[in-house]
Amino acid sequence: MFKNHPKGLVVLSLANMGERFGYYTMLAIFVLFIQAKFGYNSAETSSIFAVFLAFVYFLPLLGGIVADRFLGYGKTIILGVVIMFGGYLLLAVPTGVNTTGKIMMFGALSLIAIGTGFFKGNLQALLGNMYDDPKYSSKRDLAYSIFYMCINIGAFFAPSAAEAITNYFLGKSGLTYNAAIPSLAHQYADGTITGEGLANFTKYAEQQIAGSSANLTEFGNMYIDKLSESYNYGFAVACFSLVISLLIFIIFRKTYKKADVTARQQKAADEAAGTKTLETLSPAETKERIIALCLVFAVVIFFWMAFHQNGLTLTFFARDYTVDKVSGFDRFSFGxxxxxxxxxxxxxxxxxxxxxxxxxxxxxxxxxxxxxxxxxxxxxxMPEILSITPQRFQQFNPFFIIILTPLSVGLFSLLSKKGKEPSAPRKIGYGMLIAALGFVVMSVGSVGLPTPNEVEAAGAYNAVTPNLLIGTYFTLTIAELFLSPMGLSFVSKVAPPQYKGMMQGGWLAATAVGNYAVAIIGYLWGGMQLWLLWGILVVLCIIAAGFIFSIMKRLEKVAK
CATH class of the missing domain: 1.20.5 (Single alpha-helices involved in coiled-coils or other helix-helix interfaces)
Structure with a gap:
């Protein structure tokens, strides 16, 4: 797969894989952590999650400017890793449920967002620079598909790592994971628990520790403390993965060193040598390329708004609606x-x-x-009855990426040989339509289910087959392969040379807006029927697809 590609592709892919493994390990348990520890409701959790994701993907715009104008790609990337390490380290420190604990948590999120901003977009720009070489330029789309697959190899192992660590440390305290307990414990503490909820809370307490129902307040506080502590250990994994990522990036620098040059640095080198190697665009051409990229950025906002429900409302669905135990062949998918x-x-x-x-x-x-x-x-x-946790569902998207990437690469290569390969913008449009289909699956599967408010009052519903979420993740993954790596390649190809880092940051900034919009669906999580909730995303994806097809000629013109 890496044959006939520059050696730097392997190095940058592995460096990114390590960083993404840590990030997705954290993300797999983040909303579960803040709801369990601090008792945030779904609207509050949605706001925190969306703002964090928005900054994670918006700050690469700043990181791109810093690299383009001041530090260069390599130094900015290394600085980003160091800052991220500090953020994950703060999250790994157990704190009380008080103001200090919240300050440390929000401070950690800020550092992770800033560090990612310096790291992510510039690594992608550095990769694109290697494929400006005419020797490799025809392989740009394939390179970004491989790069993207490596991201998801890291993401594939993350949920299992998070689950194994949390279960291990809970087990050391004589406890097992029960998704309903934290919410019921907070309801009991603030006096809002219903009669049905109290009965369930009492039952769950007895299942964990015999006799603990005699003092439900003490049990609830103890369970939340131990569960939160187990999540802290999960966050610590990201620290180790970042160290590995940084070592790979530094030790094998020679494989990408020639590409680690910004337009400003190349211009200075050309002036000193009396040569001219940098592509020159007229102001009109530069403007047209930037406008075309901004139009694409506007479209992908809606994709990421829909796609990143996997860390929010789809995780809520996994926790509250999906069965927490599987048997028979269903176990195969959760091992x-x-x-x-x-x-x-x-x-x-x-x-x-x-x-x-x-x-x-x-x-x-x-x-x-x-x-x-x-x-x-x-x-x-495997045991005949296998318990599953909500975060485990987040392994399916990266699993499908790993499986489907060679198929998509093979399909597009075959179409390319026949002269029928769709352009990158057209692939993005198809991706939006496929994303709409993914939420059609969720909408149909949610008909007749109680509202989230009704489920919360009872403790949990846990009646839906896991295959509904697995099918949705499969469809969304196909959409992602049509859209995300192709979008990265499009930006790399079209971006004016002097704005490469910033335009990669612009792609991620559009992702940031979409991530912030994720909260809109989170705010609606409560009294609305689920089939209607998912239907909103279906409509938005179809509208976005219609828009990009309406401007297709303009986009394909600048991509030539």
Whole structure:
């Protein structure tokens, strides 16, 4: 897959993978943490989550300006990692449920957002610089697809890591995870618990520790403290992954060193040498490219508003509506070893059918057989009834990215050979339509379900098959592959040379606006029927798709 690409692609992909593993480990448990620890309701949680995500994706615009005008890409990226490390370290420190605890939590989020702003967009700009070389320019879309897949390899392991750590430290206290307990404990403490909720709270307390129902206040405080502490350990994982990411980036710098040059630095070098290597655009051409990029940015706002419900309302749905135990073949999808065997076996099959060398075909076949045997072995070793936590559902999007990326790359390569490959803007439009279909799945599957307010009063509903969310994540992943890596490639290709870092930041700033808009659906989470809630996202995605198709000629003109 990395054949005929610059070596720097591997290094930048691995550096990004390490950082994203830590980030998605944190994100998998973040909303669960703040609701359990501080008792925030869904509207408050939605605001915090949306503002945080907005800054995480808006600040790369500032990070791009800093790199373009002052530090350069490499130094800005390293500074970002150091700042992020401080943020994750603060989150890993246990605190009380008081003002100091909240200040530390919000301070940590601020550092993570600032650090990500310096890191993320500039790493993408650095990657794009390597493909300005005519030798590699035709492989730009493929490079961003590979880069994007590596992001999701890190994200795939994150939910399982978060779940394993939280379950381990809860177990050390003699407790097991129950999603309903924190909310009921807060309701009991503030006197808003219903009769049905009190009965459930009493039952859950007895299930955790015999005799604990005699003092529900003490039990509730103890459970929240231990659960919050287990989340702190989960946040600490990000610190270790950042160290690994930084070491990879620094040690193998020579593989991307030639691309670590901003337009300002290249111009100064050209003037000193009396040469001219930098592409020159007229003011009119620069303006037209920036306008085209801004139009694309406006469209992707709606995609990210819909897509990043995975960390908010779709997590609420997993916690409150989806069964918390699975049996039979459903267990296969919730075991990390079994899912790994699927990935390994799948890539073995790809080697069998695509390799031109007989030796590689045989190796691929052997890998597939071993993976199948391994999958059967791990599946048989699972307990007959497997408990699942809400964060585990967040593994499905990166899992599908890893599986589907080679298929999408193969499809677009085949279409390219036939001269029928859609342009990057057209792929983005198709992605919006597919995203709408994903929420059609949720809308249909939610018909007849009680409202979130009704579920909260009772403690939990937990009656919906996990396959509803899995199917939704599958559809949204296809949409993401049409939109996100293609968008990154489009920005890299179209951005005026002097604004490369800033335009990559602009793409992420548009993502930030979409992430902030995520909260709109969170605010509606309560009394509204769920099928109607998801229907809002369906309509928004269709409108956005219609807009991008209406300006398609203009976008395709600047992309030539």
């Amino acid at each position: 990390l070893p079994t899912m790994l065997m699927v990935i390994v076996g799948f890539y073995g099959l790809i080697s069998m059918f695509t390799s031109s060398e007989k030796k590689n075909k045989l190796i691929g076949g052997l890998v597939f057989i071993l993976a199948a045997v391994g999958g059967y072995f791990f599946y048989n070793g």
